[in-house]
Amino acid sequence: MNRIKTDICVIGGGSGGLSIAAGAVQMGAKVVLLEGHKMGGDCLNYGCVPSKALIASAKQAHAMNHGAVYGVGNVSPTIDYAAAKDHVHDVIAQIAPVDSVERFEGLGVHVISKYGRFISRTEVQAGDTVIEARRFVVATGSGPFVPPIPGLDGVPHYTNENIFDLRERPKHLIIIGGGPIGMEMAQAHRRLGCEVTVIEGAKAFGKDDPEMAAIVLDNLKSEGIDIVEEAQAEKISGKDGEVTVHTPKGEFTGSHLLIAVGRKVNVDKLDLETGGVAYDRSGLKVGSDLRSVTNKKVYAAGDVAGGLQFTHVAGYHAGVLIRSMLFGLPSKQRTDHIPWATYTDPELAQVGLTEAQAKKKHGSAVEVVRFEFHHNDRLIAERKTKGLIKVMVVKGKPVGASIAGHMAGELISMWAMAIANKMKMSAIANTVVPYPTVSEVNKRAAGAYFSPRLFDNPTVKRVVGLVQRWLP
Numbered sequence: 001m002n003r004i005k006t007d008i009c010v011i012g013g014g015s016g017g018l019s020i021a022a023g024a025v026q027m028g029a030k031v032v033l034l035e036g037h038k039m040g041g042d043c044l045n046y047g048c049v050p051s052k053a054l055i056a057s058a059k060q061a062h063a064m065n066h067g068a069v070y071g072v073g074n075v076s077p078t079i080d081y082a083a084a085k086d087h088v089h090d091v092i093a094q095i096a097p098v099d100s101v102e103r104f105e106g107l108g109v110h111v112i113s114k115y116g117r118f119i120s121r122t123e124v125q126a127g128d129t130v131i132e133a134r135r136f137v138v139a140t141g142s143g144p145f146v147p148p149i150p151g152l153d154g155v156p157h158y159t160n161e162n163i164f165d166l167r168e169r170p171k172h173l174i175i176i177g178g179g180p181i182g183m184e185m186a187q188a189h190r191r192l193g194c195e196v197t198v199i200e201g202a203k204a205f206g207k208d209d210p211e212m213a214a215i216v217l218d219n220l221k222s223e224g225i226d227i228v229e230e231a232q233a234e235k236i237s238g239k240d241g242e243v244t245v246h247t248p249k250g251e252f253t254g255s256h257l258l259i260a261v262g263r264k265v266n267v268d269k270l271d272l273e274t275g276g277v278a279y280d281r282s283g284l285k286v287g288s289d290l291r292s293v294t295n296k297k298v299y300a301a302g303d304v305a306g307g308l309q310f311t312h313v314a315g316y317h318a319g320v321l322i323r324s325m326l327f328g329l330p331s332k333q334r335t336d337h338i339p340w341a342t343y344t345d346p347e348l349a350q351v352g353l354t355e356a357q358a359k360k361k362h363g364s365a366v367e368v369v370r371f372e373f374h375h376n377d378r379l380i381a382e383r384k385t386k387g388l389i390k391v392m393v394v395k396g397k398p399v400g401a402s403i404a405g406h407m408a409g410e411l412i413s414m415w416a417m418a419i420a421n422k423m424k425m426s427a428i429a430n431t432v433v434p435y436p437t438v439s440e441v442n443k444r445a446a447g448a449y450f451s452p453r454l455f456d457n458p459t460v461k462r463v464v465g466l467v468q469r470w471l472p
């Protein structure tokens with residue numbers, strides 16, 4: 001058995017683990033990184049990257065079919081589903097070197113391509129190596145949760161781990177789960193020529209503001225996606241090529257089945273009990289400093305840390321941990337400024353509190369300002385006018401923003417910056433943005449906050465009247 005002593009041992013080479021390893025080694029720490037499967041983790045191999053690449057194929061197909069309104073005749077594109085998957089894998093391959101063993105070894109990280117498990121409170125074993133570290137970071141991510149629905153075991157089905165390898169185009173894809181994975185995949189497949197049915201046990205986009213979700217859902221339905229809400233999948237039957245999902249709202253039969261009902265954290269290979277690391281179904285039990293509540297040598301990052309499950313959150317955790325592990329400085333995570341976006345068309349994005357959450361927390365102190373996308377000149381030119389921004393404001397400061405519409409995922413960043421830095425609405429209103437850009441919707445939302453204060457204010461009118469009489 002080999003033995004290694006190191007400053008930091010990172011378990012998991014996905015979004016969180018790689019950010020921590022790269023940051024820590026470049027700042028002078030000795031780092032060992034354990035990855036039992038593919039470097040880059042879920043985001044690169046089975047998540048963000050392949051899903052956004054497939055969405056890009058779908059967007060292209062949709063554009064070809066919808067050119068006439070711009071004076072460019074509609075054409076019915078020839079869709080080669082297998083070639084779209086080649087594009088997906090080519091995109092993964094282009095990004096993979098950044099996350100590769102070679103790159104990390106080049107940075108000075110000792111990479112061990114094995115799964116790690118705790119063999120004591122201070123040691124982890126990976127293959128035939130025992131690593132003793134001053135600090136461990138568990139960044140083992142999550143995988144698809146496959147629910148125990150009767151009959152599912154006996155029927156072929158897909159998850160995010162194998163849908164990107166499917167090369168025959170599904171005639172009719174049934175998706176169980178109307179969260180971000182289900183809805184992104186639903187629209188991508190619909191636009192690539194599949195019939196699509198989404199079966200959702202509660203409300204689709206249930207974590208988002210219902211008014212904003214409705215804007216996106218209307219569009220998805222108008223593209224021909226059948227979305228059945230409040231229809232819990234209770235039983236599955238069928239065989240290869242003909243799968244039936246039984247729900248209280250009826251039976252739905254398709255050719256292929258995708259399961260997208262949430263995530264299960266990866267803790268089973270870790271032997272956390274032996275490491276004295278407490279955990280539950282949502283991940284390691286950590287404080288706001290991301291440190292295990294039962295073993296002070298152990299920290300968590302990313303999906304396994306029990307909070308929001310996004311790549312940018314895993315990256316943010318890396319920053320929080322580096323501050324505390326490398327410099328010994330107090331460092332806590334915040335969650336009020338974390339944005340997220342779902343990359344349907346139109347997109348759906350959120351940061352901070354939704355309208356309902358803001359009203360619950362701040363009562364009558366919250367003011368909600370709105371701006372509809374169809375007033376934006378650039379969006380009119382692009383014919384992308386379905387959309388709305390709502391900003392929740394308390395004492396002149398934004399506490400949340402919700403956006404449904406073209407480029408919502410880009411637009412939300414300005415509000416994430418404002419909330420992260422406790423900026424006032426005036427900071428957005430005072431910013432000059434180029435005309436004609438979609439970003440003007442942000443400024444117009446801030447303007448909507450000040451308009452009544454300036455234009456419907458009798459004192460302002462009186463002052464202006466007086467000044468005008470005296471000015472030469």
Ligand SMILES: Cc1cc2nc3c(=O)[nH]c(=O)nc-3n(C[C@H](O)[C@H](O)[C@H](O)COP(=O)(O)OP(=O)(O)OC[C@H]3O[C@@H](n4cnc5c(N)ncnc54)[C@H](O)[C@@H]3O)c2cc1C
Nearest residue numbers: 012014015016036041042047115116141302303309310311
């Ligand atoms: C279909 C899909 C689309 C998504 N789209 C987006 C998006 O657009 N934007 C976004 O922000 N997020 C998106 N996400 C979420 C995002 O992928 C995750 O939040 C992110 O990958 C979490 O990073 P992580 O480092 O926590 O875990 P992961 O990236 O999953 O990495 C964990 C790594 O740990 C390894 N591992 C596990 N156990 C061990 C062990 N015992 N020893 C050694 N290695 C181990 C695994 O093999 C894996 O490589 C998407 C997810 C899915 C499924």
Ligand SMILES: NC(=O)c1ccc[n+]([C@@H]2O[C@H](COP(=O)([O-])OP(=O)(O)OC[C@H]3O[C@@H](n4cnc5c(N)ncnc54)[C@H](O)[C@@H]3O)[C@@H](O)[C@H]2O)c1
Nearest residue numbers: 177178179180181200201202232233260261262309341342
């Ligand atoms: N654009 C992005 O950033 C992006 C994209 C995809 C995934 N993700 C991440 O991955 C996570 C997981 O996504 P997800 O969509 O799998 O999960 P989710 O938890 O967001 O949604 C799952 C949905 O499945 C429904 N459901 C559960 N059991 C059901 C059943 N038996 N029958 C019918 N419906 C059922 C739930 O009501 C829920 O609406 C997200 O929360 C997010 O953190 C992010």
